[in-house]
Amino acid sequence: MKAYITAAVVSLIGLADAIYLTIEHVTGQSVRCTIVAGCSEVLSSPYAVVAGVPLALVGAGAYFGVFSLATLAASGYRIAGTLLTVLVLLMFLVSLWLFYLQAFVIHAFCQFCLLSAAVTTALTVIVLIGVILARKPR
């Protein structure tokens, strides 16, 4: 229960971050070079778009999904808890892939993308702790 509430709150950080990145992408701001290194290179790379959709928008949808499922799970919807675990693990795998792309393919890190990776990692830890605690006999 507590793990789900924590996951819902943490997902809001990821949601805000992903919305910001989406707007940067859509308005073209991300393409210009700024004093902050990395985001221009990362967000203007071909990996920032999947089938014509900005990856940040997909991320925003995923974080909204996490918030919704965590809220429902905290309210006793058991299926939501299962779906939340699956979604968060999937997001974690995608984050690992994106981290690899930034480090070894694009050779630039965008701090907003790193924040998203940190949020997803935190969500994974929270959800896994929740699963372990739920299985422990009381």
Place this chain on the structure above:
Amino acid sequence: MKRLLPFILILLVLGAALGSAWYMTRSASNQNAPATATPVANGQEQQPAPLTGVPGAEPAYTLGPSTAPAKLEEFGDYQCPPCGLFHPILKQMHQEFGDKLYITFREFPLTPAHQHALAAASAAEAAGLQGKYWEMHDRLYEHQKDWSDQFDVRPIFEGYATDLGLDMNKYKRDVASEVVAQRIFLDGKRGHSLGVKGTPTVFLNGREVPFQSLPAETLRVLIQKEIDNGGK
């Protein structure tokens, strides 16, 4: 009511997310409001007041006559990839509009984001002291990919200077000179006074050109409009 609470929370967050996205998009669009022409009721075109800012390095490196009706000023960083993409566009505009377009390039190296940007700006300025500014400028942009990822760019830039036939003793002195540093500083100061935050930032007759309007086909229209208006 308790059963509805999670759904209410989800709807609230969805509303807040969509609302903030709409607000941020609107703010970004306002920031990027077209530099030219907003039509008004009487058929006249109303333009925002041109920005003046503090002076940059003088004399500036320019192309075209200063009396040209369209005056374009670019703040650029030699290591910035979009600046590299904009370079041939600006050259094309210079060729197309000839003496109707006055181009000024201002140094705006984004240090520390681009570790070699300052060295590149210094190389261009040092070449400029021997009358080869635009030649070095072109070479730095055209070979951007060759030096951007290198550890030590000094020998590469010295190679360009040698190719351009510069006096190498003078070049090596000038690259690290106070004169060159001061010129770059003054251009940066001018950029900051005009609100430049990234590169390339382009002003046309003192009004910022939205980043989305920098492709040749849209920039051409904006320049032509300024020429038709007589640069007013």
